[in-house]
Amino acid sequence: MAKGIELEGVSKVFRHPERGDVHAVKQLNLTVQPGELVTLLGPSGCGKTTALRMIAGFENPTTGRILIGGQDVTDTMPNRRNIGFVFQNYALFPHMSVFDNVSYGLSVKGVPKAERRERVAHVLDLVGLQGMERRFPNQLSGGEQQRVALARVIVTEPSVLLLDEPLSNLDAKRRVQMRSEIRRLQRSLNMTSVYVTHDQEEALSISDRVVVMNLGEMEQEGTPQEIYAHPESQFVAGFIGKVNALPAEVVRVDRDEVTASFGATSFTVCGPSMSIAVGQRVSLLIRPESVDLSSEPDGPAPKGRIVQVTYLGEKAEYDIECDGAQLKAVSFDPARHGMFAHGQEVYLHMQGGSMILTDQ
Amino acid sequence: MSSTSAIMRREKRRLELANLARDPVLLLTVVLVWVAMFIFILWPLLKLMQAAFVDKGHLSAKALVSILSRPNNRLALRNSLLLGGLVALIGTALGYLFAFTYTRTNIGSLWRGVIDVACLLPLISPPFTLALAILFALGPRGLITYGILGLKNVNLYGLQGALLAEVLTYFPIAYLTLRGILANIDLSMEDAAFSLGASRLRVFLTVTLPLTIPGIANALLVLFASSLADFASPLILSGARFPVLPTQAYLQITGLYDMRGGAALCFLLLVPSLLIFAIQRQWVGKRSYVTVSGKSAASSGGRLTPPWARWLLLALCLAISIFVFFLYGSILFGSLVRAWGANHTFTLENYRYVFTFGRKAIRDTLVIAFTAMPIGGIYGILVGYLVSRKSFPGRSAMEFVSMINYSLPGIIVGIGYLLAFNNPPIALAGTAWILIAAYVFRYSATGIRATVATLHQMDPAIEEASTSLGAGTAVTFRRITVPLIAPAFFAGLEIMFIRAMTAISATIFLISVNWTLITVRILEGATELELGHAAGFSMLVIAIVFITTGILRWIMRRAGMSDYSAVAQIR
Numbered sequence: 001m002a003k004g005i006e007l008e009g010v011s012k013v014f015r016h017p018e019r020g021d022v023h024a025v026k027q028l029n030l031t032v033q034p035g036e037l038v039t040l041l042g043p044s045g046c047g048k049t050t051a052l053r054m055i056a057g058f059e060n061p062t063t064g065r066i067l068i069g070g071q072d073v074t075d076t077m078p079n080r081r082n083i084g085f086v087f088q089n090y091a092l093f094p095h096m097s098v099f100d101n102v103s104y105g106l107s108v109k110g111v112p113k114a115e116r117r118e119r120v121a122h123v124l125d126l127v128g129l130q131g132m133e134r135r136f137p138n139q140l141s142g143g144e145q146q147r148v149a150l151a152r153v154i155v156t157e158p159s160v161l162l163l164d165e166p167l168s169n170l171d172a173k174r175r176v177q178m179r180s181e182i183r184r185l186q187r188s189l190n191m192t193s194v195y196v197t198h199d200q201e202e203a204l205s206i207s208d209r210v211v212v213m214n215l216g217e218m219e220q221e222g223t224p225q226e227i228y229a230h231p232e233s234q235f236v237a238g239f240i241g242k243v244n245a246l247p248a249e250v251v252r253v254d255r256d257e258v259t260a261s262f263g264a265t266s267f268t269v270c271g272p273s274m275s276i277a278v279g280q281r282v283s284l285l286i287r288p289e290s291v292d293l294s295s296e297p298d299g300p301a302p303k304g305r306i307v308q309v310t311y312l313g314e315k316a317e318y319d320i321e322c323d324g325a326q327l328k329a330v331s332f333d334p335a336r337h338g339m340f341a342h343g344q345e346v347y348l349h350m351q352g353g354s355m356i357l358t359d360q
Numbered sequence: 361m362s363s364t365s366a367i368m369r370r371e372k373r374r375l376e377l378a379n380l381a382r383d384p385v386l387l388l389t390v391v392l393v394w395v396a397m398f399i400f401i402l403w404p405l406l407k408l409m410q411a412a413f414v415d416k417g418h419l420s421a422k423a424l425v426s427i428l429s430r431p432n433n434r435l436a437l438r439n440s441l442l443l444g445g446l447v448a449l450i451g452t453a454l455g456y457l458f459a460f461t462y463t464r465t466n467i468g469s470l471w472r473g474v475i476d477v478a479c480l481l482p483l484i485s486p487p488f489t490l491a492l493a494i495l496f497a498l499g500p501r502g503l504i505t506y507g508i509l510g511l512k513n514v515n516l517y518g519l520q521g522a523l524l525a526e527v528l529t530y531f532p533i534a535y536l537t538l539r540g541i542l543a544n545i546d547l548s549m550e551d552a553a554f555s556l557g558a559s560r561l562r563v564f565l566t567v568t569l570p571l572t573i574p575g576i577a578n579a580l581l582v583l584f585a586s587s588l589a590d591f592a593s594p595l596i597l598s599g600a601r602f603p604v605l606p607t608q609a610y611l612q613i614t615g616l617y618d619m620r621g622g623a624a625l626c627f628l629l630l631v632p633s634l635l636i637f638a639i640q641r642q643w644v645g646k647r648s649y650v651t652v653s654g655k656s657a658a659s660s661g662g663r664l665t666p667p668w669a670r671w672l673l674l675a676l677c678l679a680i681s682i683f684v685f686f687l688y689g690s691i692l693f694g695s696l697v698r699a700w701g702a703n704h705t706f707t708l709e710n711y712r713y714v715f716t717f718g719r720k721a722i723r724d725t726l727v728i729a730f731t732a733m734p735i736g737g738i739y740g741i742l743v744g745y746l747v748s749r750k751s752f753p754g755r756s757a758m759e760f761v762s763m764i765n766y767s768l769p770g771i772i773v774g775i776g777y778l779l780a781f782n783n784p785p786i787a788l789a790g791t792a793w794i795l796i797a798a799y800v801f802r803y804s805a806t807g808i809r810a811t812v813a814t815l816h817q818m819d820p821a822i823e824e825a826s827t828s829l830g831a832g833t834a835v836t837f838r839r840i841t842v843p844l845i846a847p848a849f850f851a852g853l854e855i856m857f858i859r860a861m862t863a864i865s866a867t868i869f870l871i872s873v874n875w876t877l878i879t880v881r882i883l884e885g886a887t888e889l890e891l892g893h894a895a896g897f898s899m900l901v902i903a904i905v906f907i908t909t910g911i912l913r914w915i916m917r918r919a920g921m922s923d924y925s926a927v928a929q930i931r
Contacts, residue, residue, distance in 0.1 A: 058824050060375045077382055078827045079836075085828035091821035095843045104839075105829030156829060 002034035002192045003069030003159040005055060010064030012050050024050040026216040028064070032160075037186055037193040041203040042213035043239065048196045049164055051213070055194060056085050056162050069159060079108075084153030084191075086163040090145045092137040098124070098148050099133035105156035123155040126185065143174045154185065161186065161193040167202065179206050200240045204228060212236050234358050237285045244291065244327045246284040247360065250276055258357055260284060263323035265302050267352040274359065281360045290354035291329035293318065293346045301347040309342050322348060376753050385833045390752050393743060397761050399786065400801040404776030405764070411623035411779055423624040436603040437628055440588055443519065443604060444632075447526045447587035452579040454527065454680065455534025456572075461673040462535075463542040464568075464664045471674060478681035479532035481688055484909070486862040486879050486901045487592030488886050491525040492894060493687035495596065496694060498524075501701045503690060517599030525593035528684060530586045534579035541575035542568075550664060560664055568664065578640065585636045588629065589769030591865040596886055605629045606771045606865065613775065613869070623779070626772045637767040641760075695895035710896035718881055718897060725878045726904075728792055729860035732799040733853050739800055740807020740852040741845055745837065747808075748815045749823065766805035770865030773802055778869045790872040798866050803859040807852020814848040815841075850916050854909050861905050 007030040014022045025047040032038045040048035053059045055066060057078030066074050073081050093101050099120060106116045124130050127147040137145055146166065153161065166182070167175045183206050186193050197203055203210050204224040211221040212235075220232045231237035234245060248260040248267070256271045260282055267284060276282070297303075304322030316334040320327045327348065331337060340346055380387045412423055427433050461467065462475055482490060497504045498516050505514040545568065553563040591606040598604060605628055613622035665673065694700040698707050715722075746752075747759040765773050777798055781788040788794035822844070826836040842849070864879040871880055878897050885894030 056824075056828055058827075060378065062375075075378065075382060077832070078824070079830050079832050081828075082830070083828055085825065087819075087821040087825060089819060089821065091819055091825040093822060093825070093840060104826070104831075108826075108829060108831040108835060152825075152829070162828075 002190050004034045004036075004067075004192060005032040005160055005194065006030070006065075006067040006070075007051070007055070008065045008067070010051070010054060010061045010066060012047070012054060012059060013062045023216050025054070025061075028216075028218060030211065030218070030221075032192055032194060034192050035190045036208045037183070037195060037206065038209045038211060039195045039197060039203040039207040040211050040213055041197055041200060041239070042219075043198060046213040047216040048198075048213050052162050052164055052194055052196045055160070056083050057081050058085075082156075082159045084156060084158030084161045086149050086153055086161070086166045088165045088168055090137075090149040090169075092145055092148055092152075094137050096136075097133065098129065098135050098137075098140070101137070101148055102152045102155055105152065109156070119155055120151075123151045126154070127151045127181075142170050143178065146170060146178055150182065150185070154189065154191075157189075159192065161191040163193065163195045165197055166195075167197075168199075175202070182206065204240070210240075212239060214239075231285070231356060234283060234285065237356065237358075242288050242328060243285050244288060244325075245358075246286065246325060246327070248282055248284045248357075250278050250280045250282055253278055260357065262325075263302050265300055267350065267355055269352045269355045269357045271357075276357075283358050283360045285356040285358060286350055286354055288317070288328040288330040289332075290350065291327065292349040293320075293329050293331065293340060294349060295340070295344070295346060297347045298349060301349050303345060303347055306340050306342055306344050306346060309339065311339070318346075320346065320348065373753060376751055380752050383833055386750060386752065389742065390746065390750075390754075390758075393746065393758065394754070396739075397758070397801075400797050401761055401765050404773065404780040407779040408623050408626060408772065408776040411620055412627045415620075423620045424627060427621055427624040427628070432603055433608060433625065433628075436605050436608040436625075439519070439598075439602055440605040440629070441632065443522055443526070443594075444584040444587040446519075446523055447530060448580045448584040450523070451527045451531040451583040452534045452538075452576060454531040455536075455538050455579055456576065457673065458531070458535040458677055458680075459538035459542050461677045462539055465670040465673055467670070467674050471678070474681055475677055478684045479535050481684060481902075482529045483532050484858050484862070484902065484905045485688075486882055486898055487864045488596055488879075488882050488894065489691060489898045489902075490529050490687060491521075491593045491596040492694075492886055492891065492898070493691050494521065494525050494528075496690050496700055496891075497687060499701075503701075517597060518602040519598075521597030521599070522594045522602065522604070525597050526587050526590055528687070529590070529593065530583050533586065534583055537579045537582070538572060538575050541572050545571050554663065560666065564664060581636050581640050585633060585767070585769075588633060588636075589771070589865065591769075591771055591868075592883075595883075606769060609771055609775070610868065619775075619779070622775055626769075626775055629769050630772055633768050633772075637763070691895045691898055694891060695899050697892070700891045700895065710892040713893050714896040714900055718878070718893075718900075721876050721878045721881045721897075722900070724792070724875050725861060728795050728799070728875070728877070729857055731792070732796045732803075732860045733856045735796065736800040736804040736856040737807055737849055737853040740804035740856075741811045741842070741849050743804070744808040744811025744848070745815065745841060745845070748812045749820065749841075762808055763805055765802040770802070770863065770867075773798060774866040774869040777866075789870070790874055792875045794870050795867055795875060795877070798870055799856065799860045799863065802866055803856050803863075804852060806855040807848065810848035810851040811845050814845045818844055846919070847916065850912055854912050857908055857912075858905055861901050 007028050010025060010028045010030075011023065012025040014024055016022045028047075028051055030038070030051075040051060042048050050059060054061050055068075057073070057076060061074065064074075065072055068081060068083075078085075093104065096104065102120045102123060103116045106119060111119070120133075121130070124133065127150055129144065129147050129151065132140070132144065137148070140148065146169075149166070163182070167178055170178060179202055185191075195203075195206060204227075207224055209221060210224055210227045212219040212227060214235055220227060220236045222230075227236065228240055231240060231243075234243075237243040246262045248262045250258060250260050251266060252259040253276055254271070257268055258271050258276055259266050259268045261267075262284060269284065294301075302322050304320040304327065306318050307321050308319040310317040310319075311334065315330050315332045316339050318329045318331075318340060320329060329348070331339075380390070413419060413421065415422055458475055458479065462472055495516065496502055498514065498521075500506065500514055500516070502514065502516075505511045505516075549571070550563050550567055553567045558566065589606065591610065594602070594604045594607050595610070598607060605625055609622045609625035609629065612618050612625055695710050696706055696708070697704045698709065743758070743762050747755055747762070777794060778789065780786070781794050788797065823836055823840055826840045831839065862879060864877075864883060867877060868880065868883070871877055878901055882894045882897045882901075885891060885897065
């Protein structure tokens with residue numbers, strides 16, 4: 001049975017010998033619905049792993065409560081929380097075979113031998129490791145170790161699945177493959193999951209909901225689409241994908257629209273949540289793929305000069321100098337559309353609808 | 361800020377207590393270990409302090425003043441420090457020579473084996489062995505001095521004799537410490553210096569040597585402490601004109617029956633020992649530059665020494681090794697002749713004596729050693745596990761206390777035990793248990809350290825994985841931790857056994873009519889000039905230690921465990 005997770009005002013303070021008290025997590029409130037996969041995303045040191053370890057019970061929160069399935073587990077030992085935890089470096093038991101690793105949780109819980117064998121076989125089948133029961137962890141590849149780690153957890157049918165950067169030790173190809181496999185298993189077994197990663201692409205591709213964390217606090221939460229398309233701060237915009245920040249000045253404020261000028265060009269964007277005044281300096285955020293380049297002007301558009309061209313096969317990236325600002329633009333399928341040359345002058349076509357206005 | 365950090369400290373304490381409260385197994389274990397540590401580590405020390413500083417219920421420095429007023433005792437203090445300093449300097453230099461030759465000259469595995477055996481013998485042989493052998497080789501009627509060189513008035517007794525015996529006994533400790541460090545230095549650092557144009561000497565002076573300085577400092581401290589504590593070599597070779605503190609304390613108690621004076625002398629010994637212990641923990645512990653990159657396998661250390669230097673270093677090491685072998689050979693020889701130095705007719709008489717009149721000592725020693733071994737081994741991994749993996753109030757205090765008996769000279773521990781356990785409530789004197797307790801709480805230090813080191817290298821996630829899969833503290837410890845720290849456990853067993861077979865300074869006061877030890881028989885043989893018997897007992901101890909550690913290692917190999925190299929942990 002999938003159970004939900006709730007964090008209520010959870011904080012964690014560590015004592016550091018040199019830096020004094022470190023507030024790893026500050027007043028975190030989070031609800032994970034049964035069967036949902038929520039990603040905690042952020043740079044290293046943002047508190048995401050600490051938050052996950054508190055859900056598991058490996059760390060005790062300094063303040064706040066943690067509930068699993070509506071029950072307060074704040075003071076419950078990790079071994080009584082019925083969780084499954086997948087570790088960054090797998091933490092397989094090096095002195096046990098694959099079979100013993102996977103059946104460990106069942107044997108600890110007193111599941112009879114025959115049933116154990118059956119369930120282990122079933123799970124190994126599920127993760128594609130049939131026939132490897134007798135191997136030891138040091139005889140497995142990284143991907144296989146990852147599967148054992150998953151199998152070891154899934155076989156116990158935990159009420160929540162916690163994953164701590166599970167793919168960071170795999171190579172790029174294997175990572176893409178494993179993440180869709182994890183998602184498939186999570187969906188088919190309907191496991192409530194919290195997934196910690198610093199890889200934005202991984203977060204976008206795997207999650208029902210993404211929680212972006214920074215400096216111990218939640219910056220923004222939402223579906224992958226919301227987070228990417230409507231970042232609420234420059235940090236979120238910059239952390240999830242690439243973003244240009246155009247320095248601009250507010251020239252007009254309407255009820256739900258703001259007009260701001262970048263150089264000689266004005267853009268009208270959706271009004272932000274913050275209060276804004278004419279004459280204020282702001283940033284207009286726009287993704288590189290929303291910047292269209294052309295060699296001839298098509299209406300009012302700022303002019304810039306290409307200072308670097310990076311060819312990446314399926315796309316080309318341009319660094320452009322424009323009115324004293326450095327901008328990036330991306331054009332896809334360069335083989336079909338042609339490429340601009342280094343030093344070439346270009347016009348930058350940008351729509352206010354693709355922009356987000358933030359504090360400077 | 362200070363008030364918030366005070367709040368945080370309280371908060372941390374609260375969490376630790378909450379942690380104990382929700383984990384009864386942990387709570388019970390912590391309480392039991394503390395009770396044992398109080399009884400067998402702190403209580404004897406308190407009794408010793410009481411004997412030295414409490415006179416008729418009042419605090420008094422009278423005993424200390426009276427001890428210090430005697431010139432012989434002041435001389436003993438000076439001599440102990442002088443001897444310790446010289447042993448530390450010369451022993452560390454020799455250790456560095458051996459370690460450098462071993463790791464940086466590409467000598468063949470045969471020569472490495474020779475060096476290893478020469479360094480292993482002093483570590484596993486009973487006390488007095490080297491001192492006796494030196495007496496026989498270099499004494500007034502020694503094989504070398506009298507027999508070969510024909511010298512008549514050789515004076516071995518005094519500083520020179522004790523120094524030679526202690527340097528040869530303790531330099532292997534420096535060798536093992538420094539070899540470990542030299543072998544772990546990533547050779548690509550030396551290669552990098554070479555590639556930047558540095559000469560061999562410059563690479564050594566600017567890269568290799570600075571990286572080993574923490575190890576050198578550690579070796580100096582350890583050797584100084586070992587010499588300060590050594591009781592056996594000075595007893596045989598110091599003579600009356602060169603008294604040192606441990607022998608003075610021993611004579612004060614056994615000769616003059618002056619317990620308070622002995623305790624006061626122990627205090628004089630305690631101060632420098634504790635000082636060294638503190639320096640080691642505070643300073644050396646935090647300055648290890650050793651990097652294990654795991655990628656240095658392809659490189660070999662031969663580049664640092666030109667061929668002529670290689671031969672010179674090897675020749676020096678071999679000369680010293682041969683001298684060590686000669687000394688042990690002469691013990692074997694002494695055990696097989698009628699009267700060492702006078703009548704060299706072959707005989708098995710000494711061994712007949714050992715196995716008839718020494719039978720009780722042999723039996724007692726083996727019973728005690730084989731009892732102390734498992735108890736100490738389990739205690740060692742338990743304490744090592746608690747201090748490195750669990751969080752509870754007083755954790756670092758526990759780690760500190762666990763090392764006290766080991767860091768103090770054996771004579772202090774022995775006198776403390778005598779004072780603490782002679783009378784009720786815990787009257788252990790006269791039983792085997794007092795000897796076993798002395799060994800367990802003194803020599804489990806190796807097991808504790810090996811466990812801490814092993815756990816340090818082991819990802820805590822492995823244990824967390826077990827917990828998250830539903831296993832409690834006890835199950836995780838039994839099914840995950842114990843199998844993984846088994847090599848450390850075996851290292852602890854091995855050292856416990858070696859020490860129980862060879863210890864003398866801590867246990868000389870604890871033997872009784874009911875329970876005696878082989879080492880005490882060696883001491884009797886040495887002081888009553890029954891040297892053939894002493895040599896026979898010594899050979900027996902060496903043989904038992906070799907056989908038992910051989911069996912332990914065979915078991916480990918059969919179980920597929922990696923060799924922890926227990927002897928490298930001896931200090």
